[in-house]
Amino acid sequence: xxxxxxxxxxxxxxxxxxxxxxxxxxxxxxxxxxxxxxxxxxxxxxxxxxxxxxxxxxxxxxxxxxxxxxxxxxxxxxxxxxxxxxxxxxxxxxxxxxxxxxxxxxxxxxxxxxxxxxxxxxxxxxxxxxxxxxxxxxxxxxxxxxxxxxxx
Numbered sequence: 773x774x775x776x777x778x779x780x781x782x783x784x785x786x787x788x789x790x791x792x793x794x795x796x797x798x799x800x801x802x803x804x805x806x807x808x809x810x811x812x813x814x815x816x817x818x819x820x821x822x823x824x825x826x827x828x829x830x831x832x833x834x835x836x837x838x839x840x841x842x843x844x845x846x847x848x849x850x851x852x853x854x855x856x857x858x859x860x861x862x863x864x865x866x867x868x869x870x871x872x873x874x875x876x877x878x879x880x881x882x883x884x885x886x887x888x889x890x891x892x893x894x895x896x897x898x899x900x901x902x903x904x905x906x907x908x909x910x911x912x913x914x915x916x917x918x919x920x921x922x923x924x
Contacts, residue, residue: 774862775799775843776890778808778850778871780815780908782828784835785918787868787898787906792836794895795866799843806862807832808850820912825849854878857890864891870905 777795781788795805809829815822822828829847836845848856853874857865858881867875872894879889897905900920910916914923 773799773803773864774806775803775864775866776806776808776855776857776860776862777866778810778855778857780810780818780822780828781832782815782822783908783911783918784831785898785906785908785911786920789835790895790898791866791868793839794893796839796841796843796845798864798866798893801842803843805843805845806856806860807845807847808855808857809847811849811851814851820909854881858882859885859887862890864893866893866895868895869897 775795775798777791779788779791792807795807799805809825809832812825815825832847854877857878865875865878872892875892875894879892882889898920900906900910900916901922904910906916906918906920911918916922
């Protein structure tokens with residue numbers, strides 16, 4: 773199975789790991805996961821600082837190589853909300869609760885182009901110790917660590 777997933781992945785946290793784990797699980801042995809990693813230009817639109825693309829890419833590769841996942845993977849630059857997902861030939865898109873609307877929009881765009889809709893797999897956002905979502909913004913503000921533990 774060919775699965776797509778996208779994000780900024782900075783800093784790489786528990787929610788990102790869950791997103792990637794589900795993507796590789798769906799792709800399975802012999803499958804491929806295409807990871808759209810936001811470019812420096814696109815990531816600069818975020819409200820918080822983001823490390824350079826090459827650094828984030830290296831962290832992703834390092835994390836993936838430590839896993840025992842069977843699927844292959846490719847990391848591709850993501851320069852807008854949709855990337856290649858509106859046109860590429862693939863089977864499934866893995867998103868969080870936060871990015872579900874983008875996946876729905878991708879399928880709408882694909883339908884308008886006469887392309888097959890793709891399966892959308894939504895993961896629940898990972899909660900921190902305080903019951904709120906783990907997010908890069910919260911980590912960078914010093915509220916929580918990448919595992920969702922409160923910083924006191």
